[in-house]
Amino acid sequence: MKQLLRSNDPTAIAFAKALLQGEGIDCFEMDVNMSVLEGSIGVLPRRLMVGNADHGEAADVLRENGLEPDE
Numbered sequence: 538m539k540q541l542l543r544s545n546d547p548t549a550i551a552f553a554k555a556l557l558q559g560e561g562i563d564c565f566e567m568d569v570n571m572s573v574l575e576g577s578i579g580v581l582p583r584r585l586m587v588g589n590a591d592h593g594e595a596a597d598v599l600r601e602n603g604l605e606p607d608e
Contacts, residue, residue, distance in 0.1 A: 538565065538586040541595050541606050545582045553585055553604055560598050562591045 541564070542553050550566060557564045567584040587595045596606040 539589050539592045540584050541587045541592060542585040542599065542604065543582045543607055544585075545580070547583065549604060550583050550585055552602075553599055556598050556602055556604075557585075557587070557595055560594070562587060562595050562598070564595070 542550065544550055554564055554566065565586045567586055568581060569583060571581045571583075596608075599606045
């Protein structure tokens, strides 16, 4: 798996997941439960992961919809 997006904004992660699911690209959100450790203040970013083979297509989908993927 490869990191596609890292963000403190849960709405950006949710939007990216919806876009990818709409294109049939599997993704996995990591660090969701870190809020337990940080006290829900949003300091630690969440990461959106995709398979290595899907990374290029997934990055294109995000760019086409106004999100900047991590490279």
